[in-house]
Amino acid sequence: ALFHQVYDGGIYTGLLLQLIALELGVFACWACYWMILYPRYFTPFRHLPTSPNRTILTGNFPELFPNNTWPYVRHIAETTPNDGLIRIYSALSGEVLLVTNPNSIRDFLAAKAFDFGHQELIQLAIKRFTGSNLGFLSTADFKVHRKNMLPAFAIPHIKQLSHIFWDKALEMVGCMEEEVKSNPQALIEIREYVSRATLDNIGLAGMGHDFQTLKQPDNELRLRFKKVILDQTKVFSWVGLLSRYLDMRMLLKAPIKKLREIAESSVYLRNVCARVIQERMEKLQRTESKDLAGKDIITVALASGVFQQGQLVDHVMTFLTAGHESTATAFEWTMYELARRPEMQRRLRAELREALGSDLAAVDFGPQAQSLPFLNAFCSEVLRCYPFSPMIIKSARRDTTLNGERIPKGTVVLYSAEITNHDKSLWGPDADVFNPERWLAPGMAKSGGASSNYAMLTFGAGPRNCIGQDFAKATLHCLVAAMVATFEIELANVDTADRLKYGQTNKSVEGMWARLKIVPRQ
Ligand code: HEM
Numbered sequence: 147a148l149f150h151q152v153y154d155g156g157i158y159t160g161l162l163l164q165l166i167a168l169e170l171g172v173f174a175c176w177a178c179y180w181m182i183l184y185p186r187y188f189t190p191f192r193h194l195p196t197s198p199n200r201t202i203l204t205g206n207f208p209e210l211f212p213n214n215t216w217p218y219v220r221h222i223a224e225t226t227p228n229d230g231l232i233r234i235y236s237a238l239s240g241e242v243l244l245v246t247n248p249n250s251i252r253d254f255l256a257a258k259a260f261d262f263g264h265q266e267l268i269q270l271a272i273k274r275f276t277g278s279n280l281g282f283l284s285t286a287d288f289k290v291h292r293k294n295m296l297p298a299f300a301i302p303h304i305k306q307l308s309h310i311f312w313d314k315a316l317e318m319v320g321c322m323e324e325e326v327k328s329n330p331q332a333l334i335e336i337r338e339y340v341s342r343a344t345l346d347n348i349g350l351a352g353m354g355h356d357f358q359t360l361k362q363p364d365n366e367l368r369l370r371f372k373k374v375i376l377d378q379t380k381v382f383s384w385v386g387l388l389s390r391y392l393d394m395r396m397l398l399k400a401p402i403k404k405l406r407e408i409a410e411s412s413v414y415l416r417n418v419c420a421r422v423i424q425e426r427m428e429k430l431q432r433t434e435s436k437d438l439a440g441k442d443i444i445t446v447a448l449a450s451g452v453f454q455q456g457q458l459v460d461h462v463m464t465f466l467t468a469g470h471e472s473t474a475t476a477f478e479w480t481m482y483e484l485a486r487r488p489e490m491q492r493r494l495r496a497e498l499r500e501a502l503g504s505d506l507a508a509v510d511f512g513p514q515a516q517s518l519p520f521l522n523a524f525c526s527e528v529l530r531c532y533p534f535s536p537m538i539i540k541s542a543r544r545d546t547t548l549n550g551e552r553i554p555k556g557t558v559v560l561y562s563a564e565i566t567n568h569d570k571s572l573w574g575p576d577a578d579v580f581n582p583e584r585w586l587a588p589g590m591a592k593s594g595g596a597s598s599n600y601a602m603l604t605f606g607a608g609p610r611n612c613i614g615q616d617f618a619k620a621t622l623h624c625l626v627a628a629m630v631a632t633f634e635i636e637l638a639n640v641d642t643a644d645r646l647k648y649g650q651t652n653k654s655v656e657g658m659w660a661r662l663k664i665v666p667r668q
Pocket residue numbers: 280281282292348464465466468469470472473476533534535538603604605606607609610611612613614615617618
């Protein structure tokens with residue numbers, strides 16, 4: 147009716163046009179302030195260094211949503227002199243601070259860790275399947291949950307679980323071996339196998355339940371899981387951009403097919419986890435023994451008496467999402483580097499042969515994996531050079547400070563494992579070179595010779611770092627050991643495998659495709 151009146155020149159036309167003009171004017175002023183004037187004249191960080199190469203539309207990047215943003219951020223960090231903080235701008239002048247030196251990183255991840263949290267949109271998106279996981283709890287609840295979860299993730303307990311990792315690793319290479327025996331020319335899709343192995347692994351070590359996706363690749367759990375962990379698309383980037391200016395909560399509830407599939411799959415997976423946890427609870431009540439040695443993580447957590455069933459479902463869903471793809475991707479990059487370096491592959495095989503002998507199934511390799519220097523060094527160097535999350539963004543929950551700088555509530559801050567793990571001032575002039583030797587020098591097995599405790603950020607740092615890092619490393623060691631002891635690995639796509647997939651994680655777009663030759667066993 148309004149349109150009709152405007153069209154017909156009705157009595158309200160003038161008023162309506164004035165209102166629209168006013169709205170447009172307000173919007174133009176608002177956009178002009180936030181996108182042009184604020185970053186130049188009004189930001190409280192205007193004295194901090196920033197890159198001069200910037201446009202309003204794309205910020206410091208060459209396009210609105212580049213495939214991977216971290217190489218550009220790294221270039222800015224390397225070419226902008228700074229004292230620990232740099233201003234970076236994304237599309238439409240979105241302002242982010244990057245912490246660049248050990249002082250500002252320590253403040254951000256350790257001293258002031260609880261002044262920062264995940265951004266609201268990320269919480270809303272992830273909460274749908276992980277519920278209130280560790281990352282989203284209030285500080286008080288976080289401390290209680292983390293303290294009572296930690297014993298299950300401590301190195302002594304991980305060593306007791308590592309026979310599971312070894313058995314799964316052998317099962318994975320056994321499946322590959324069958325495929326190679328039936329067709330020696332077959333190209334093996336490493337991602338497919340390792341993704342199933344790490345999913346099973348977390349099911350077994352996390353809650354004493356074998357999902358059996360290695361044996362049954364198309365089982366419902368795996369298919370549902372694939373639906374939840376959808377590849378990132380530019381749609382999510384648009385939602386992220388718009389959420390800076392509009393409330394996107396309704397959008398996440400929109401009746402879109404993909405969103406409905408995620409919601410249904412989340413319910414399915416949460417129900418599976420709830421059922422298994424219920425069984426663990428009943429079993430724990432039936433057993434007299436209080437001995438938790440070698441028990442799955444959920445049983446150890448249940449025994450603390452702190453967690454309710456629903457909270458444990460949230461935690462298991464987080465382990466599955468945080469631990470499965472990340473470990474599988476580290477394994478893929480290990481295969482990539484080994485295939486490019488046949489002499490290192492041979493050296494590792496020799497070390498493994500000495501430790502394992504010829505019958506892999508007869509040894510319990512897990513507990514001794516940490517003591518093989520070259521295996522440790524190689525995997526540590528892969529984790530340094532290929533951090534699964536190259537950049538992690540958080541926002542200030544309250545007014546705080548970083549490196550002596552005042553940080554108002556709401557400020558978006560970023561740390562980058564990609565940048566810090568390759569920082570020449572921390573790692574030396576060969577920081578960009580893949581060099582496992584740095585972990586082999588006397589006393590350097592843990593630090594790689596870096597000059598700071600905040601030089602390796604693959605697993606974050608401080609009280610909110612990755613709780614599963616020793617679980618991940620032990621899993622990776624077993625997978626790599628079983629693979630290298632069983633096969634000579636030649637990548638079929640070594641020249642193109644390092645092209646990265648769109649998104650925020652360091653994943654090859656093609657994955658690794660290998661020709662495997664079974665190593666003769668004496
Ligand atoms: C190579 C493999 C892995 C990598 C690179 C990795 C990396 C990370 C990173 C960077 C964080 C975020 C730290 C922060 O917010 O600043 C994180 C958090 C977390 N990771 Fe991992 N992770 C891996 C494997 C695992 C595994 C196997 C598990 C569990 C079985 C796990 C469980 C978690 C949990 C629960 C958190 C949240 C911790 C908290 O908020 O207190 N991760 N991980």
